[in-house]
Amino acid sequence: MKDNFRQSMKWFHTWVGLIVGWILFFMFLTGTMGYFYQEITRWMEPERPFIEHNISNEQLLDTAQAYLNKHAQGIDGWDIYLPNVRDQNLRVGWRHPAEPGKKRGKYKIKVLDIATGDKVASRATDGGRLLYRMHYRLHYLSTDISYWIVGFCSMLMLLAVITGVVIHKKIFSDFFTFRAKKGLPGWLDIHNVLSVIALPFHFMITYSGLLFFLFTYMALSTNLQTNDDEYREMRKEIYPRTAHLEKANQPAKMLDVSVLYQQTKTAWQDDDLSYVEMYAANDINAQVLFVRHETDITYNPADEVMINAVTGEVIAQQAKEYTGAGIIHNGFFSLHEGQFAGPLARWIYFFTGLIGTAMIASGLILWTTKRKPQQMKKPNGPDFGYRLVEQLNIGTIVGLPIAIAMYFYANRLLPLDMVDRAAWEAHVMFISWAILLIYPAFRPAAKAWPEQLTLAALVYLTLPLVNALTTDKHLANSLPHQDWNFAGFDLTFLVVGCCFAFAAYKVKVLQASKRFSKQSSKQSSKQRVQQNKPPVLAASESLLSLQQVNKEKC
Amino acid sequence: MPYLFNKFNLASHRWPVFSRILAATIGGYALATACSLFISQLLLNVVGKYQAIHIGLMLTFIVYACAAIWVFSVESASKAWLGLIKLTLFFTITTWLLMQFTDVIRS
Numbered sequence: 001m002k003d004n005f006r007q008s009m010k011w012f013h014t015w016v017g018l019i020v021g022w023i024l025f026f027m028f029l030t031g032t033m034g035y036f037y038q039e040i041t042r043w044m045e046p047e048r049p050f051i052e053h054n055i056s057n058e059q060l061l062d063t064a065q066a067y068l069n070k071h072a073q074g075i076d077g078w079d080i081y082l083p084n085v086r087d088q089n090l091r092v093g094w095r096h097p098a099e100p101g102k103k104r105g106k107y108k109i110k111v112l113d114i115a116t117g118d119k120v121a122s123r124a125t126d127g128g129r130l131l132y133r134m135h136y137r138l139h140y141l142s143t144d145i146s147y148w149i150v151g152f153c154s155m156l157m158l159l160a161v162i163t164g165v166v167i168h169k170k171i172f173s174d175f176f177t178f179r180a181k182k183g184l185p186g187w188l189d190i191h192n193v194l195s196v197i198a199l200p201f202h203f204m205i206t207y208s209g210l211l212f213f214l215f216t217y218m219a220l221s222t223n224l225q226t227n228d229d230e231y232r233e234m235r236k237e238i239y240p241r242t243a244h245l246e247k248a249n250q251p252a253k254m255l256d257v258s259v260l261y262q263q264t265k266t267a268w269q270d271d272d273l274s275y276v277e278m279y280a281a282n283d284i285n286a287q288v289l290f291v292r293h294e295t296d297i298t299y300n301p302a303d304e305v306m307i308n309a310v311t312g313e314v315i316a317q318q319a320k321e322y323t324g325a326g327i328i329h330n331g332f333f334s335l336h337e338g339q340f341a342g343p344l345a346r347w348i349y350f351f352t353g354l355i356g357t358a359m360i361a362s363g364l365i366l367w368t369t370k371r372k373p374q375q376m377k378k379p380n381g382p383d384f385g386y387r388l389v390e391q392l393n394i395g396t397i398v399g400l401p402i403a404i405a406m407y408f409y410a411n412r413l414l415p416l417d418m419v420d421r422a423a424w425e426a427h428v429m430f431i432s433w434a435i436l437l438i439y440p441a442f443r444p445a446a447k448a449w450p451e452q453l454t455l456a457a458l459v460y461l462t463l464p465l466v467n468a469l470t471t472d473k474h475l476a477n478s479l480p481h482q483d484w485n486f487a488g489f490d491l492t493f494l495v496v497g498c499c500f501a502f503a504a505y506k507v508k509v510l511q512a513s514k515r516f517s518k519q520s521s522k523q524s525s526k527q528r529v530q531q532n533k534p535p536v537l538a539a540s541e542s543l544l545s546l547q548q549v550n551k552e553k554c
Numbered sequence: 555m556p557y558l559f560n561k562f563n564l565a566s567h568r569w570p571v572f573s574r575i576l577a578a579t580i581g582g583y584a585l586a587t588a589c590s591l592f593i594s595q596l597l598l599n600v601v602g603k604y605q606a607i608h609i610g611l612m613l614t615f616i617v618y619a620c621a622a623i624w625v626f627s628v629e630s631a632s633k634a635w636l637g638l639i640k641l642t643l644f645f646t647i648t649t650w651l652l653m654q655f656t657d658v659i660r661s
Binding site: 005008214224323328 | 586587618
């Protein structure tokens with residue numbers, strides 16, 4: 001392509017990154033929020049009660065079973081989700097019978113109030129699930145189309161990661177260099193550092209993302225090698241399931257789940273129950289599966305205990321058999337999803353995801369800063385392409401976080417009895433994003449950046465306030481209850497808002513200092529020529545970039 | 555022909571880039587598919603049919619990525635196309651040969 005290999009790869013990296021950069025930014029940001037999707041859902045259903053401390057698992061199981069017996073008779077599969085760090089309410093769920101013409105019925109989760117044993121009536125919302133599903137099932141597009149778009153973007157991301165490594169001259173020394181106060185970094189430096197510090201994560205998340213839809217993307221190869229039955233067999237081998245008995249249609253009295261749980265507790269030697277699945281409830285074949293909190297990246301058969309719910313016998317489970325390739329495949333899945341992660345690891349996932357997001361953002365900004373001096377010299381102003389990239393950068397990098405905040409505002413402010421309320425929460429998000437994408441077209445970039453940053457700061461800082469005015473789940477209540485789901489959410493908003501405020505402030509200060517240094521450089525340029533010193537412009541410009549990336553990290 | 559040549563401005567630098575993009579997406583996909591068939595035939599008797607197919611599929615993304623990078627690193631678009639076609643043919647023919655071989659063993 002170009003004169004030598006590295007030059008060609010540089011060209012390739014630039015364009016591969018640019019054409020899908022904004023979609024990748026969207027995928028990375030919403031996907032990163034997905035690491036907290038359960039927490040987000042709880043915040044978006046403020047009718048839910050505060051956390052109840054010190055309630056035994058047995059008591060919770062009794063409450064749940066009583067509710068299910070009353071409201072879910074005739075349904076085969078019951079699930080009970082115990083309160084945990086991620087969602088501090090007791091929940092039960094079951095799949096409704098399929099509507100005519102559909103393959104499977106809808107799965108519904110109900111939140112239970114432990115005090116009354118009854119269901120909590122929440123506002124209509126799709127919660128964090130909707131945000132996290134967006135990152136692979138683009139909201140308004142059909143499933144098939146979005147899988148292919150996402151696959152195309154992920155493939156280009158994989159290419160960008162590989163070529164990025166190839167063109168980076170000193171990747172190993174960068175990996176081990178601690179660069180504190182070593183002068184002011186430019187956008188290229190920032191892009192490099194963000195890419196290198198989380199390189200294994202970037203590769204893992206991209207490759208595993210592709211693996212999720214392996215059989216969709218590689219349908220040609222799969223169809224050439226298997227027919228429908230073989231395909232089903234193969235999928236069973238790759239994703240084995242826990243076997244359970246089917247309903248025998250002979251009603252029988254089940255023992256209390258809390259009583260059955262005692263045996264599980266002795267088997268595990270701990271009380272770390274995560275959820276319970278019941279098959280063929282109130283039938284002679286009733287079985288209960290107790291599942292412990294996942295702590296392993298790979299499968300651990302000891303995490304599951306199956307018990308006959310009528311006789312109370314522990315059923316010796318045949319451990320799921322994974323093939324070697326299946327272990328790698330499923331291992332990549334759990335690395336991608338991070339279900340095994342405890343609170344600390346979850347935050348690390350979250351920040352690594354943000355580093356990935358910031359890497360994409362810095363790459364996009366780098367494209368414009370590199371071309372800026374040349375573009376500014378053009379007699380008719382910058383090219384259309386350049387202006388478009390700049391506009392999309394402002395509208396996406398700052399606009400999307402604002403739009404996500406608007407999603408939360410919509411959740412609090414839309415009328416509770418509104419028709420299609422849940423759908424409108426998402427509409428509000430995308431409408432505000434559209435506005436923020438268009439807005440920079442009518443403003444010079446130097447003004448649009450600080451303006452949108454200020455707006456972002458305002459929006460995030462006032463969210464906890466709006467929360468306090470519209471619900472009783474605000475900081476003054478959630479902190480005394482030590483309910484870290486609710487409190488952590490509001491606190492995170494405040495931190496994010498402060499970061500945006502800081503970024504907006506720095507951009508303004510640096511623009512002012514740039515103007516000043518331009519003037520002074522005109523005055524002192526004669527002296528400088530005599531002393532043979534380079535202009536100081538470069539340094540101040542790179543300082544600006546440093547501050548902007550600080551914002552991205554938040 | 556010269557008219558068409560001028561009409562579409564085939565001498566411009568855009569056409570080779572467009573041709574390479576096609577080579578990377580379509581040619582790369584064909585190569586990746588052929589390679590996955592080859593790998594699963596190769597491993598068929600070692601790890602069983604389903605796992606062999608699975609391994610072949612899991613590696614396709616890496617093959618695809620390498621192919622795309624290679625397409626953009628060689629001097630000319632025609633060289634890229636030729637290379638892709640040669641490799642795809644090689645994998646397809648070897649897979650076919652392997653299939654004959656494994657069938658003989660089975661029967």
